[in-house]
Amino acid sequence: MNARTPYVQNVRDLIRHPGEMRERHLDVTVPEHLGEGLVAVQEGSQLGVDVKLESLHEGILASGTVVGTADGECALCLAPVSLPVRVEFAELFGYPADEPFDHQLDGDQLDLEPVVRDAVVLALPFQPECVDGCEDLELAPGISLIRADDEQEKPADPRWAALQALGSGDQSAAASDNTEKR
Numbered sequence: 509m510n511a512r513t514p515y516v517q518n519v520r521d522l523i524r525h526p527g528e529m530r531e532r533h534l535d536v537t538v539p540e541h542l543g544e545g546l547v548a549v550q551e552g553s554q555l556g557v558d559v560k561l562e563s564l565h566e567g568i569l570a571s572g573t574v575v576g577t578a579d580g581e582c583a584l585c586l587a588p589v590s591l592p593v594r595v596e597f598a599e600l601f602g603y604p605a606d607e608p609f610d611h612q613l614d615g616d617q618l619d620l621e622p623v624v625r626d627a628v629v630l631a632l633p634f635q636p637e638c639v640d641g642c643e644d645l646e647l648a649p650g651i652s653l654i655r656a657d658d659e660q661e662k663p664a665d666p667r668w669a670a671l672q673a674l675g676s677g678d679q680s681a682a683a684s685d686n687t688e689k690r
Contacts, residue, residue: 513539515621522563523603523616529562534620538576542628547580547591547636549628557624564600567613571598574624583635585642595631599623 514536522528534557542549549555559572576593601618602609611623664672 513619513621515624516617516619517559517561518616519561519563519568519613519618520616522561522568523613525563526565527563529560531558531560533558536624542625543578543580543632544629545580545632545634545636546583547578547589547632549576549578549593549632553577553579555624555628557620559620561618566607567600567602567609568618569598569600570618570620570623572596574628576628578632578636580636582638582642584637587638587642589636589638591633591636591639593628593631595627597623597627 514534517532519530522530534555536555536557538549538551538553538555541551553576555574555576557572557574559570562569562571574593574595574597578591578593580589580591581587582589599611600609601611601613604612611618
């Protein structure tokens with residue numbers, strides 16, 4: 509375990525002392541981006557981690573809150589977005605023993621990095637949107653990306669006029685179109 513990462517915490521004073529508790533605040537510079545979708549906590553950005561370490565008979569319970577910012581793109585308009593991230597976590601780091609735990613202590617140290625990473629990545633939205641709503645995007649004259657459902661019916665392509673006449677019950681217009689083309 510690399511003791512130089514800010515996620516690694518020395519818990520020597522808590523090991524095998526049930527009932528003992530320590531609170532710590534960590535300011536972490538993210539070594540690699542967290543997330544793979546449209547938004548992620550970018551490499552080099554800051555995370556604030558408030559952690560409470562409690563000694564139990566089975567190991568050390570690490571619980572706390574991670575606060576930071578995720579940057580990326582809006583899923584609707586692809587504009588840059590910056591979203592606040594606030595997520596809670598709780599994980600038991602077990603003493604090395606016969607009983608398996610998801611996370612175990614490594615000597616007198618515990619590594620919060622996988623717990624923080626998993627909590628942050630799972631809290632990120634799959635399809636992030638602009639905080640104040642997206643601007644109306646005009647793709648072409650009369651075609652709006654965001655408000656397509658709100659707009660009134662557009663004039664149809666004149667090549668479909670004969671089919672529209674059939675649907676509206678105006679059989680004479682369709683018949684006259686057919687005779688003109690012959």
